[in-house]
Every structure is written in C-alpha cells, then in structure tokens.
Amino acid sequence: MGVVRFFLLMVAAWWVARLLWRWLQPAPPRPSQEDAAHILSRCSRCGTLIPQDLVVWHEDRPYCSLACRPS
C-alpha cells in the first residue's frame, strides 16, 4: 500500500507541476492540439530539441528554457 500511495503522490505532483508550468508560460501559438504532441522544435539559441508543449516562445522563435530566451 505504501508503494502505491507514493506512486500516486508522484503522479499527482508531476501533474500539478505540469499544470503550473503551462500556466506560467505565455500562451504559445500552436498549429493544432494533435500536432503539438508530436512536433519537436529546436532551440533558437543552443539547438536543443524540445517537445512542442515545453517550448518557450519569444518573438515567434522557440527556446528550450528561460535561460536561453533573450530578455
């Protein structure tokens, strides 16, 4: 039972963190909901491949994180 509760807690924490992350990001321009899950973008600064739902957009360019995004 302890393991199951721990697992459920981890899933819940991950889900909340993901919701918070999305909520904190400015709404990115997306082609469509279906494509968004499959497309990988390349960071305009360091070239890292990023899943579409984690892309940080700035002036229509994708970035992997706030560290790469120009201020």
Ligand SMILES: [Zn+2]
């Ligand atoms: Zn980057």
